[in-house]
Amino acid sequence: MLRILSLLLISSSVFPQFDLGGAKTYEGSHKHSAYFEMPFRTHDIALGGTYRHSLNSDNFIGAFVSFYARPYGKAILLKSGPNFYFQLKEYRYVTAVGLDKKIWINNHYDVFFGGGVGLALVDYRGTGTGVYRGHKIVKKEGLTPLAQAGVSYKFNRWILIRIGGQYMDMKTTKSFRTYAVAGGQF
Amino acid sequence: MKKRERLFVICSFVLLGVLFFSACQILSESDDECDTRPSNCLESKPGMGTLEVSCTINSKNPSVPIAIYRGDFEKNDLVLRDTLSGSGKSYTVPTDQYYSVVAEYRRGNGDTVIAIDGDDVDFSRNDYCEGPCYESDPGEIDVRLLFPKVASEAGRTKFMTKARHY
Numbered sequence: 001m002l003r004i005l006s007l008l009l010i011s012s013s014v015f016p017q018f019d020l021g022g023a024k025t026y027e028g029s030h031k032h033s034a035y036f037e038m039p040f041r042t043h044d045i046a047l048g049g050t051y052r053h054s055l056n057s058d059n060f061i062g063a064f065v066s067f068y069a070r071p072y073g074k075a076i077l078l079k080s081g082p083n084f085y086f087q088l089k090e091y092r093y094v095t096a097v098g099l100d101k102k103i104w105i106n107n108h109y110d111v112f113f114g115g116g117v118g119l120a121l122v123d124y125r126g127t128g129t130g131v132y133r134g135h136k137i138v139k140k141e142g143l144t145p146l147a148q149a150g151v152s153y154k155f156n157r158w159i160l161i162r163i164g165g166q167y168m169d170m171k172t173t174k175s176f177r178t179y180a181v182a183g184g185q186f
Numbered sequence: 187m188k189k190r191e192r193l194f195v196i197c198s199f200v201l202l203g204v205l206f207f208s209a210c211q212i213l214s215e216s217d218d219e220c221d222t223r224p225s226n227c228l229e230s231k232p233g234m235g236t237l238e239v240s241c242t243i244n245s246k247n248p249s250v251p252i253a254i255y256r257g258d259f260e261k262n263d264l265v266l267r268d269t270l271s272g273s274g275k276s277y278t279v280p281t282d283q284y285y286s287v288v289a290e291y292r293r294g295n296g297d298t299v300i301a302i303d304g305d306d307v308d309f310s311r312n313d314y315c316e317g318p319c320y321e322s323d324p325g326e327i328d329v330r331l332l333f334p335k336v337a338s339e340a341g342r343t344k345f346m347t348k349a350r351h352y
Contacts, residue, residue: 073303075332075333077299077332077333083295083296083297083298084297084298084300085297085298085299085300085333086299086300086301086302087299087300087301087302087329087331087332087333088302089302089303089304089328124302125286125302125303125304125305126258126259126286126287126288126302126303126304127258127259127260127286127302127304128258128260129260130258130259130260130302131260132259132260132288132300133300135300137302
């Protein structure tokens, strides 16, 4: 297994697509992409993954489905009445679907942008939706728009990284995050 | 060698190194050898474990009332109530159980903040030649006051829920 992976990495061309036509051909014959993703901002991080399927190789348009989870309980403050607050440790999960488009620049770089819709769910440590002294802990969940854009760098035909910005309504924290990705197209 | 080719080769070697290290670990774990049990081994799983509670003591809150519940607090399965005058305290509680803790604070402007956290109290199992040993995995509860300023000062008004009374 190790030997096969070594050969795959070392033998792959550094110049995978020689021109725009080559890139379109490659997009058409390798419709599947998988990404490991990490949207983050100060004091907040999520880990997740995306599967992308190429729908139109001439225009580099694809559909994606994503899942993100915050891997720790982030402290948040919820107002539940005049002068009454809950301080909670929040896990947050987002499942999203959408469309994206890549703009080919050269052999290594492309710009991407996409949008979609997601469902944001939460889980609190120590409580579900409890009521304390007449004040209910409200779960801030629901649909969220998703927008993301950035630039990709391809190491070879299979391996790429992406960096950009991502917007999702996170309900209890700020919505704009930096978006870092490692993945591949196969 | 061009700069980007060099970068690619470096990345490849880093990835190969990670794969090689992982493969070695998998091979060593699958070996039939086993370690000798340490002298301080707990051979059977204890029935009681530790719940460590951290809180904030300040001028507005010289003592903090807390309540420890078995499971989520709304199930109302109260284990004990206490008033903490230090920044933390450990409790001995039955193991294999999820606990939640509710702490009540006052802020300078008259706000009440209810801090809630929860964790499991458990023991982890390690296998040795002579048999298993159990290691304490205490529950760690953080009900420190993490938002000491009033909402408008903290700039978090946008993210607060609307008032709902029940």
